[in-house]
Amino acid sequence: QSVLTQPPSVSGAPGQRVTISCTGSSSNIGAGYDVHWYQHLPGTAPKLLIYGNSNRPSGVPDRLSGSKSGTSASLAITGLQAEDEADYYCQSYDSSLSVVFGGGTKLTVL
Amino acid sequence: QVQLQESGPGLVKPSETLSLTCGVSGYFISSGYYWGWIRQPPGKGLEWIGSVYHGGITYYNPSLKSRVTISVDTSKNQFSLELSSVTAADTAVYYCATPSPRYYDSSPPLFDYWGQGALVTVSS
Numbered sequence: 001q002s003v004l005t006q007p008p009s010v011s012g013a014p015g016q017r018v019t020i021s022c023t024g025s026s027s028n029i030g031a032g033y034d035v036h037w038y039q040h041l042p043g044t045a046p047k048l049l050i051y052g053n054s055n056r057p058s059g060v061p062d063r064l065s066g067s068k069s070g071t072s073a074s075l076a077i078t079g080l081q082a083e084d085e086a087d088y089y090c091q092s093y094d095s096s097l098s099v100v101f102g103g104g105t106k107l108t109v110l
Numbered sequence: 111q112v113q114l115q116e117s118g119p120g121l122v123k124p125s126e127t128l129s130l131t132c133g134v135s136g137y138f139i140s141s142g143y144y145w146g147w148i149r150q151p152p153g154k155g156l157e158w159i160g161s162v163y164h165g166g167i168t169y170y171n172p173s174l175k176s177r178v179t180i181s182v183d184t185s186k187n188q189f190s191l192e193l194s195s196v197t198a199a200d201t202a203v204y205y206c207a208t209p210s211p212r213y214y215d216s217s218p219p220l221f222d223y224w225g226q227g228a229l230v231t232v233s234s
Contacts, residue, residue: 034216045224093218093219099161101155
């Protein structure tokens with residue numbers, strides 16, 4: 001059971017917009033800790049997509065965006081492409097002195 | 111460009127100690143800020159195991175703290191993970207990771223350099 005809750009799966013057709021939620025609590029996201037997002041393809045190393053809630057590392061397209069409000073955060077992907085099909089994880093920090101990840105969301109491009 | 115490579119036994123017996131090493135190339139480990147281990151059990155999500163900071167300060171996942179040791183060997187430019195008293199539940203792909211200097215001030219910590227991962231199976 002992950003401290004940060006994500007939907008197990010989301011899907012969308014090419015060109016559509018999808019969002020992935022990451023719900024925490026007052027001991028992590030709600031305590032003011034920022035959220036990072038990673039993309040993970042099976043058999044590869046996770047890739048940092050968003051840091052500090054809404055910032056994109058260089059090379060990450062601007063059709064990916066992140067936001068945070070209260071005890072939750074969201075990753076939005078617009079103009080969905082086949083290459084976006086992957087697992088996505090949010091990451092933050094918990095007052096139990098631990099880096100925490102969400103359970104992961106599998107994005108399927110229909 | 112930092113490159114990380116995990117190495118160690120792919121099979122460990124129950125109750126024994128899992129030992130992995132992360133070799134660092136392209137960067138002096140002594141110049142880094144923190145180095146971490148993350149794992150992914152089959153069919154499950156990512157789990158942070160712990161991190162070692164410059165100067166040797168360590169932080170561990172509370173659920174694993176009693177069994178984990180992470181250390182740095184600057185002479186070999188590598189850092190290591192030891193997980194004792196393993197069970198089948200410790201079967202996972204183990205990743206080593208670290209942030210690039212531009213993210214040293216990030217709070218919470220993040221990781222943008224990752225190894226390719228090493229599958230460790232716990233079985234007799």
